[in-house]
Amino acid sequence: MAETPKESQKKKYSARKFDCTRCGAPIEIKYPGASLAISCPNCKVVIDISDQNYRILSKYFDKTKEYDPIIPLGTRGKLFEKTWEVIGFMVRRDKLSGYSWEEYLLFNPYYGYRWLTRNNGHWSFVTMLKEKPYSSQAALSRVFVNRVDFRDNNYKLFYSGHAVVAYVFGEFYWKVKTDSEVWMTDYVSPPYMLSNEWDNRELIWSRSEYVAKDVVKDAFKIESMAGPQGVAPNQPSPYLKTWQTMRLLWVFFIVVLIGINVVTASRALNYSAFRQMYNFTMNGKTNDTTTPVFELLKDKANVDIILKADVDNSWFYISGELVNEDNGDTYYFERTCEYYHGVDGGESWSEGSSTQNILLSGVPGGKYYINFDTESGDFRSIGDRNFTLQVQRDVPNAANFMWSFFWLCILPVISWLNMRHFEVSRWSESDYSPYASSSS
């Protein structure tokens, strides 16, 4: 049995005018049906407009501190698909540090109120919540915790302190008072931040979403706007996406690389094609020794020439060529084996090695022999010594793997460093930084 709407209900909505209780200047309340307090544009006192006598809410006002809103009151703009009008402006500061930020009260008669906050030039769009974030650390929401969950996101404690109203201008839906303070706690999960404000009577949760400066600038048609400084608590990291993608690709390629390595290693013949011991005379030379012909299997594979010389505080030098008997293709190599050791000032030392590896890559299969010359030196002794020349065919090559691994890591490491640097900057403003040791 519903009533039909009456014609009289299509009333016109109009602003209300009155004279400032303190200075007499004319004041116009734009939304008297919604606002409860307004500041006098002339003397800046805040007046209770639900009171018939227009009682003054904040008697004291420090005239030396004036702030100019970047978005003029009365400006309308479209943000998050709705039109909002800026009706109030407030500056709040942290009681302890004195650090201050700006808050713009947005109004739409259908959708209510939102806030735009400006913090070091960073903007956020704030919506009050009726849904409480959840914390596994405490059943009750009035307990101080490090982490809270809200709609699938986990938020980390970033700030807690007393926020004091330093300056108000415009109209507000509650009886705002300068110098009033709340206990405020912020939790971040970029691009969001959850804030909890408590004044012993009321506990309010709100959620901020980071808004790029140009979005605000375009929405409210602001001529010029200074850019943000530093990293905001809820600023999305430009490096995080890159790092996450990079990390996936990295893991993928490492798996591929390991796979390739395992397969090639398992397929490697790794056999000794030739091995022989030769004599050499210390401090002497040999020329043009030729080895017997040996066979290298496989179409193409590496060859590891292993030289093992009997050196002891002496050196042995070899220069040689691996020659393909069929077509004369030649691979030159030379190497010195030297090994020195002793005791110096009570400490024993050693350097060099009596074994050397010379790796030749991509040697075609076929019949081969080696020609070599040697030279050696020892200050203390002369006499005959031995050296062994071994040709190992198709050895598993860790160097390829290591180099590939190294190159594969460069971009991910840079990406991770960028990401981390950004996070460290973000948390440098917080008392609860997980990077506390790296912040000054």
Place this chain on the structure above:
Amino acid sequence: MDLEAVGKMAELQDDLTPLQIGTTGKYKGKAFEIIGRMKVSYNDGFWNEWYLYFSEGKHREGWLAEAQGFYAVCFDVDERVAPPRSEASSLKPGRCIEFQDRGLFEIEDIHEVKCQVSEGELPVNAPKGRESLSIDLTGPDVQMATIEYAKDEIRVYAGGYQDFDDFKFHNLREIEGW
């Protein structure tokens, strides 16, 4: 001349609500029409309680509480979930109250309210000037509840918040300039 009507007009002069008697909408898919309203005020503000008539469903009558752009629909529930009147004055924000199978609700705020103006059809007699102690609670998953200690009755309502757009309102009041 209807003096009461003139008085009401004065009271509603500053009214800035998009709703009016005759507005229709949906709550969780169920269609309703607004048939009455009480505007209640307290020390630090006011809100509207719109009386709803549902054309379908178990609950035919409900309330739509509208404050600062938040909209919640609630229905009469058994008042026995409320703490007894003797405890009413000792209730504080933060305290939790068990709402049977709806879960644990937490007291958000407590106001001494007075019905400032009323219009249309209402289930309450002589609502204007009616005073009560109103306790707002929130529960899990955007649920809300209100406990009202009036002079000779205790009323309990429970329901949930819903976004403005989800109500799919029709016949809204025109607000000049918007």
